[in-house]
Amino acid sequence: MDFFAILAQADEPANQAAEEAFVPVDFIWEQITALNLIEALTFICFGVVCLFYGWRIFKILVTLSFGLAGLFAGIIVNEKLVGGNGMWLGIIGMVLMVVLSVPLLRWGVSALGAVAGGILAGGIWYAFNLPQQYVWAGALAGLIAGGMISFIVFKIAVMLFTSFGGGGLIVVALLAILYRYMDIDEQIQELVFNRSWFLPAVLLVPTAVGIIVQNRFVKGTKDWSV
Numbered sequence: 001m002d003f004f005a006i007l008a009q010a011d012e013p014a015n016q017a018a019e020e021a022f023v024p025v026d027f028i029w030e031q032i033t034a035l036n037l038i039e040a041l042t043f044i045c046f047g048v049v050c051l052f053y054g055w056r057i058f059k060i061l062v063t064l065s066f067g068l069a070g071l072f073a074g075i076i077v078n079e080k081l082v083g084g085n086g087m088w089l090g091i092i093g094m095v096l097m098v099v100l101s102v103p104l105l106r107w108g109v110s111a112l113g114a115v116a117g118g119i120l121a122g123g124i125w126y127a128f129n130l131p132q133q134y135v136w137a138g139a140l141a142g143l144i145a146g147g148m149i150s151f152i153v154f155k156i157a158v159m160l161f162t163s164f165g166g167g168g169l170i171v172v173a174l175l176a177i178l179y180r181y182m183d184i185d186e187q188i189q190e191l192v193f194n195r196s197w198f199l200p201a202v203l204l205v206p207t208a209v210g211i212i213v214q215n216r217f218v219k220g221t222k223d224w225s226v
Contacts, residue, residue, distance in 0.1 A: 023126050023135060028172075028199065029192055035176035047169030051210040054162020055155075055218055061162060062108045063101045070097030110150035113157030116164035117146020120207065123200035155218060156211075163210025164203075171202050 035043065054061065074093025101108050121142020125135050150157030179188045191198040 023132055025193060025199075029189070032172055032175045032179060032192070035173060035180075037177065037181065040173040040176045043169045043173035047166040047173065050162050050166030051170065051206060052166070052213050052217070054166060054210070055158055055214050058109065058158045058162055059105060061165070062105055062112065063098055065112060066097040066101035066108055067094045070094040073097075106154065109154065109157045109161065110147060112161035113150035114143050114147030116161045116207075117149070118143030120164065120200075120204060121145070123203060127197040127200035129196055159211045159214045159218070160207075163207045163214060166210055167203055167206030170206055175202075 049057070050061065070093035071090045074090035075087065077093070078087075078089035118139045119142070122135050122139030124142075125138030126132065130138070146157075146160065150160070175188060175192070179185045
């Protein structure tokens with residue numbers, strides 16, 4: 001029994017590392033700490049527009065999202081297959097996805113709504129300290145639910161992904177400003193890494209506010225069509 005207990009204890013660090021790998025907190029923290037003041041303010045301005053008026057510019061946002069997805073996919077393929085740092089495949093992928101985004105606009109909105117739902121559901125799973133190695137299960141449930149809602153009620157998909165995107169930009173920018181310029185860097189880092197509820201909460205709140213506000217704006221606008 002003692003032998004098996006020793007083996008179990010020795011395996012605990014590996015299990016913890018495997019669990020932590022499912023939630024990219026380190027990656028999120030790198031994005032927060034990399035922003036300077038000008039970039040953070042730009043994020044906030046663009047995020048506010050997306051958060052409250054995403055329903056007005058959602059077509060442009062879908063095109064931009066498709067283009068960025070194609071750019072990153074092309075860069076990754078170029079590095080894996082060609083082995084270089086060239087941008088040609090990235091540019092080709094970006095142009096291709098931008099062109100496809102026009103006839104596939106409704107599908108693109110639904111896909112972005114599904115992704116937003118998946119990330120939010122995964123965040124809720126993480127916030128409640130559920131087993132992190134299964135966080136993909138919560139994210140998958142949110143992805144399916146978000147996709148179904150997006151196909152059934154298209155306007156909800158628009159409000160969901162624009163509010164989520166705008167809220168994410170604002171949260172990252174505000175945390176960067178608090179970390180770099182408000183002399184509370186240790187407190188911010190402690191909240192991000194040691195309080196699992198913090199990141200999901202600060203992302204969910206502006207997303208919910210954006211959906212509510214956009215819904216009011218949409219109801220008061222007769223000429224908005226999708």
